[in-house]
């Protein structure tokens with residue numbers, strides 16, 4: 001239960017940790033946009049170096065990141081096979097009588113894999129450097145314009161923050177129920193899936209019961225303390241934009257502009273550098 | 280201003296039809312008093328508390344809190360006068376940290392953000408949690424969580440505090456801490472009305488007034504000394520009496536008279552004289 005730490009917040013005091021969550025969320029959106037532009041291998045190379053610097057600043061170990069990516073090798077293999085089978089254009093790399101492998105299939109796979117790895121890296125940087133609750137506040141703030149169309153931003157943010165607050169409590173509870181059921185002979189970690197089903201049910205039902213009871217009591221406690229989602233309330237945690245936030249955002253905007261320029265002027269840059277970018 | 284802060288007249292309540300959980304409850308609670316509501320599991324104590332703060336709608340009867348009749352319009356105002364500490368320490372901890380939890384009530388009250396830190400520090404200190412302000416609930420003991428709950432309630436400066444079995448899920452040490460804190464709280468705020476709901480008779484010791492509920496009805500209401508001297512009456516509904524009174528009743532049988540003492544200490548002193 002305790003090894004859920006992949007991609008989770010890692011307390012630290014770095015430049016990125018100190019940034020306002022809104023800055024980080026906006027920066028992530030910009031970076032994700034870049035990932036989906038056609039910037040060629042050169043573009044991904046530059047983006048990769050930028051992300052490596054961010055990783056270094058955030059003090060995320062490569063091991064953490066690698067473990068996340070490692071779990072996806074099967075998907076990568078799957079993509080590779082699909083692409084090789086479906087891309088039947090370009091130069092033939094290998095001719096196997098019954099079917100040919102083309103370079104475009106390989107390139108396509110590489111692009112997808114690079115994009116996925118970059119996306120994972122970006123979100124990892126965000127989630128390891130931002131407390132989930134701060135992220136919720138940031139999202140709530142960024143979604144305020146949606147209030148015009150009656151989108152319940154505050155309620156959703158409250159739901160998420162309470163869910164976050166209760167995850168450890170419910171994990172503890174799961175563990176306790178599992179132990180209680182194990183002492184009655186219902187063991188989850190043994191046997192085939194078919195044999196596990198009764199054990200899973202004997203875990204889930206009490207867990208649900210207690211979760212409903214909790215939510216009832218929680219609602220009472222919140223109401224008793226004067227909570228009313230529709231009423232005006234003040235905020236204890238206020239997000240503060242500092243000069244480093246403005247600086248970071250400007251930097252990201254400049255970088256994004258650079259990539260936009262790159263993606264629209266590939267030929268010119270290619271001829272300038274004398275290399276084939278779009279491969 | 281009436282002398283009574285809570286007046287309940289002819290209150291009935293049922294969750295399901297024809298199954299009355301509270302029957303014909305009429306009671307008064309004095310301003311600044313310490314009242315204990317005793318009763319068995321399922322006797323309707325929590326239901327009564329929920330009715331008083333308007334978490335449940337009463338079906339008939341009247342509840343008056345601090346001169347205001349409980350209804351839709353007065354609900355917000357009445358709630359602002361009452362703080363409740365519930366039984367389960369986990370299920371009333373709303374904030375991500377101790378700090379945020381105390382702030383939750385202040386946010387609902389629209390306290391300006393710049394004032395919050397001072398208030399939080401002040402009340403955390405009062406309950407002895409000032410060193411834990413940035414701790415998450417999973418790192419706190421049950422007793423500590425209840426102390427945070429008390430701080431959160433006091434920070435809203437209520438006139439009435441209801442403790443609904445606030446100690447029943449705690450270990451003996453936590454229990455002692457909370458009982459001690461309740462005593463301290465009453466010393467700090469002499470005007471505060473405290474209602475302690477419990478099924479542990481020891482906790483009712485020292486209450487100005489005791490209300491005993493049995494199967495949704497008021498079984499006894501009055502001075503704590505009077506009821507604890509009538510052992511049979513409480514035993515009849517499966518409640519015990521505090522140890523001190525047990526001893527006093529035993530002594531009385533052997534014709535040893537001791538005067539009014541309602542704590543073990545007082546009794547020891549008296550006997551040693």
Ligand SMILES: Nc1ncnc2c1ncn2[C@@H]1O[C@H](COP(=O)(O)OP(=O)(O)OP(=O)(O)O)[C@@H](O)[C@H]1O
Pocket residue numbers: 294295300318319320321322323324325326327444478
């Ligand atoms: N939400 C509900 N729906 C239906 N019945 C309920 C509900 N809550 C409580 N009851 C019933 O009402 C009765 C009184 O419950 P209440 O919780 O007020 O008792 P209590 O004196 O607080 O007991 P405890 O010491 O267990 O806290 C019980 O018989 C209970 O089963």
Ligand SMILES: [Mg+2]
Pocket residue numbers: 324325326443444
């Ligand atoms: Mg109860």
